[in-house]
Amino acid sequence: MPEPKEAQQPESGAQPPAPEAWFFCLRLLGGRYAFEAPLVTEVVRLGPLTRLPAAPSFLPGVFTHRGEVLPVLDIAQLVGQGAVALRPSTRAAIVHCGPWKVAVVSDSVEGLVAIPRRQLEPPPAESSGVAEFLSAVARDKAGAVAVLDLPRLVETARARAVPAGSGPA
Amino acid sequence: MTGPTSELVLFQVGARTFAAVVHDAVRIGSVRDVPADELVLETALGAPSARARGIVVASHDDAVERTLVVDQVLGTRSVPEEHVHPLPAFAAVCLTSGAVTGFVLLEGDPLLLVDLPTLVRERATEAIA
Amino acid sequence: MSTRDPFDLQQKPKTRAAAPRGAATKKRNGAIGAEAARIAVVLRGIAEGNYDGRVDAETIEDPGLRAIAEAVNGAASATEADLRQAHQRVQIVTAGVDEAIEAMIRLVIQGDLSGSARPGSTDAALTPLIAGIGQVMETLKKFVTETREAALQLSTRSAEVLAAATQNESSTSAQASAIHETTATMEELKGASHQIAENAQMVAAIAEQTLSGAKQGEGAIKAFMGSMEKVRHNAVEVDDAIAKLSKRVERIGTVVEVIDEIADRSDLLALNAALEGAKAGEAGRGFSIVAAEMRRLAENVLESTKEIKNLITEIREATHAAKEASDGNKREASEGEKLGGNAMASVSGILSGIQETSDAARVIHLATQQQRTATEQVVQSMSEIEEVTRQAQAGSKQATGAAAELTKLAERLAELVKRFKVE
Numbered sequence: 001m002p003e004p005k006e007a008q009q010p011e012s013g014a015q016p017p018a019p020e021a022w023f024f025c026l027r028l029l030g031g032r033y034a035f036e037a038p039l040v041t042e043v044v045r046l047g048p049l050t051r052l053p054a055a056p057s058f059l060p061g062v063f064t065h066r067g068e069v070l071p072v073l074d075i076a077q078l079v080g081q082g083a084v085a086l087r088p089s090t091r092a093a094i095v096h097c098g099p100w101k102v103a104v105v106s107d108s109v110e111g112l113v114a115i116p117r118r119q120l121e122p123p124p125a126e127s128s129g130v131a132e133f134l135s136a137v138a139r140d141k142a143g144a145v146a147v148l149d150l151p152r153l154v155e156t157a158r159a160r161a162v163p164a165g166s167g168p169a
Numbered sequence: 170m171t172g173p174t175s176e177l178v179l180f181q182v183g184a185r186t187f188a189a190v191v192h193d194a195v196r197i198g199s200v201r202d203v204p205a206d207e208l209v210l211e212t213a214l215g216a217p218s219a220r221a222r223g224i225v226v227a228s229h230d231d232a233v234e235r236t237l238v239v240d241q242v243l244g245t246r247s248v249p250e251e252h253v254h255p256l257p258a259f260a261a262v263c264l265t266s267g268a269v270t271g272f273v274l275l276e277g278d279p280l281l282l283v284d285l286p287t288l289v290r291e292r293a294t295e296a297i298a
Numbered sequence: 299m300s301t302r303d304p305f306d307l308q309q310k311p312k313t314r315a316a317a318p319r320g321a322a323t324k325k326r327n328g329a330i331g332a333e334a335a336r337i338a339v340v341l342r343g344i345a346e347g348n349y350d351g352r353v354d355a356e357t358i359e360d361p362g363l364r365a366i367a368e369a370v371n372g373a374a375s376a377t378e379a380d381l382r383q384a385h386q387r388v389q390i391v392t393a394g395v396d397e398a399i400e401a402m403i404r405l406v407i408q409g410d411l412s413g414s415a416r417p418g419s420t421d422a423a424l425t426p427l428i429a430g431i432g433q434v435m436e437t438l439k440k441f442v443t444e445t446r447e448a449a450l451q452l453s454t455r456s457a458e459v460l461a462a463a464t465q466n467e468s469s470t471s472a473q474a475s476a477i478h479e480t481t482a483t484m485e486e487l488k489g490a491s492h493q494i495a496e497n498a499q500m501v502a503a504i505a506e507q508t509l510s511g512a513k514q515g516e517g518a519i520k521a522f523m524g525s526m527e528k529v530r531h532n533a534v535e536v537d538d539a540i541a542k543l544s545k546r547v548e549r550i551g552t553v554v555e556v557i558d559e560i561a562d563r564s565d566l567l568a569l570n571a572a573l574e575g576a577k578a579g580e581a582g583r584g585f586s587i588v589a590a591e592m593r594r595l596a597e598n599v600l601e602s603t604k605e606i607k608n609l610i611t612e613i614r615e616a617t618h619a620a621k622e623a624s625d626g627n628k629r630e631a632s633e634g635e636k637l638g639g640n641a642m643a644s645v646s647g648i649l650s651g652i653q654e655t656s657d658a659a660r661v662i663h664l665a666t667q668q669q670r671t672a673t674e675q676v677v678q679s680m681s682e683i684e685e686v687t688r689q690a691q692a693g694s695k696q697a698t699g700a701a702a703e704l705t706k707l708a709e710r711l712a713e714l715v716k717r718f719k720v721e
Binding site: 176177178191192196198242245247 | 586593
């Protein structure tokens with residue numbers, strides 16, 4: 001998996017994990033959300049979208065980047081809280097989550113932030129909307145930030161799109 | 170033309186243009202003489218505005234050949250294989266239809282590559298269900 | 299004056315136009331042709347002045363023709379109503395003019411001023427005439443009454459004068475002033491008769507004007523009817539041209555349909571040829587090129603036929619509009635001719651009435667002229683009397699002679715006035 005450009009690599013073996021974790025932060029749903037930085041391979045401008053027939057609402061379409069066709073994931077549509085406005089200037093973060101490669105769109109991209117692990121706190125108990133996908137919450141100089149469990153989010157999305165018993169396997 | 174190519178037939182349903190491999194199209198005909206139960210009008214691609222042309226779709230399993238009704242058949246195109254892409258994996262698992270199998274990059278615009286037999290079969294099973 | 303009835307509208311029972319057997323019409327297309335012929339029969343009857351015909355619209359199948367039939371029925375009924383109205387109007391006008399003329403005859407021939415013109419029941423156009431005549435009669439009545447009174451006075455006065463003349467000279471000054479008074483009265487009467495003459499003059503003038511106006515109207519109506527005739531003639535020619543054009547357009551339409559069908563089939567063939575060529579891969583390349591060419595040709599043909607079909611639709615619409623306009627013109631021309639004819643008859647009636655009014659007015663004028671002459675003569679005589687009486691102040695012999703003359707004059711005046719009945 002390609003490494004983010006500014007990640008701090010731990011030195012060989014016996015050392016404890018670094019006190020800080022790197023996250024990729026973006027603005028979405030009126031707040032700051034972040035996920036593990038190693039998931040992100042590239043940040044790109046969203047090109048013209050091609051809609052797909054029979055697609056769920058969180059998959060507004062696909063676009064071509066350097067000859068590769070990438071699906072777009074709109075987290076706001078997934079949690080039923082509106083939709084990200086898709087303009088040519090919209091930034092998309094290309095992420096790898098297990099077997100899936102998707103381009104996550106947001107209102108704006110902040111970039112890499114480092115958060116000390118001890119400052120990560122459990123998320124609030126509500127399990128509706130985007131809260132069900134949070135793995136932690138934290139604060140940094142810029143304010144509160146909610147950490148998403150992106151692989152779980154993507155798997156859940158896929159499961160919701162094709163309910164068991166219909167559509168292709 | 171060097172290198173392997175895909176022979177595609179281009180057609181329009183509503184405002185969108187789609188592509189399919191020529192071998193899935195047995196024949197292009199008019200809609201008039203086809204019995205109604207062999208016509209496929211509404212599919213995952215939408216519904217045509219006019220019943221202008223019918224693409225008789227090859228059926229690899231059943232004996233019945235169904236006719237997909239489209240607005241226009243634009244013609245055939247020979248496309249280099251490097252311009253034909255499959256659907257990205259995530260998109261493929263999220264679509265509720267198996268009819269779209271990939272993309273054709275034709276003069277910049279990506280056209281959806283449609284599996285015609287799957288398209289009409291989905292419609293048929295829906296109709297029965 | 300005799301009552302003239304330019305057209306005699308008797309109430310006949312309404313007849314239905316029977317379907318014509320074997321009637322030859324230009325466009326005969328089965329049932330529609332027959333129905334159209336029935337309508338044409340009624341229309342022709344209307345054109346000839348027979349307004350009784352109606353089409354039995356319920357038995358007409360074609361909705362378009364049925365609408366026309368109902369319209370024809372409506373037009374015939376409306377025209378008939380209009381005719382009746384016009385007839386009534388003419389009668390009223392005629393009656394009013396009759397009355398006025400009779401009054402004037404009485405006035406002139408018999409000197410009977412006891413009647414009066416009734417303004418209420420006459421036509422608006424004749425009201426000034428009737429009013430003028432009324433004025434004339436009133437003024438005349440006044441004149442006659444005053445004249446009679448004056449004659450009475452004169453008689454009285456002349457008797458006094460005579461008495462005075464044969465008696466005493468000292469009363470001549472009293473006589474003189476009495477005569478002076480009478481002269482003054484006669485002057486007034488002279489003025490009154492002048493007024494009457496002027497009024498009669500005015501009536502004559504009005505009658506003249508009305509006459510010339512009516513004559514102009516007659517000319518205009520004649521011209522109008524001439525143009526209506528032309529319009530009707532042209533409309534028939536237009537109809538023919540439209541029918542021919544429609545037939546040709548329909549033929550073109552059929553041919554275009556066939557071409558369209560062929561072009562569509564060719565397009566289909568070309569598509570399938572391209573499909574097979576593609577399936578054959580490299581071997582089918584040349585075949586595919588030929589097929590693509592064929593498709594282009596077929597598309598061109600389809601484009602052209604689309605244009606032609608649009609043109610045909612436009613021509614059909616224009617033809618339909620022209621036919622409707624032509625039908626409308628024919629209807630209006632027929633109606634116009636009818637109404638023109640009615641107007642002509644009315645105007646002729648009015649013209650003769652006015653002619654007689656004019657004559658009567660002239661007669662009055664002459665009569666009043668005569669009155670004026672008579673009055674002037676009287677006044678003249680009075681002046682003479684005055685003169686004579688003044689002279690009588692000088693000598694009684696002359697006074698006696700003058701008084702005798704005075705008596706004679708008074709008798710003459712009484713004679714003149716006797717001709718007029720006022721009560």
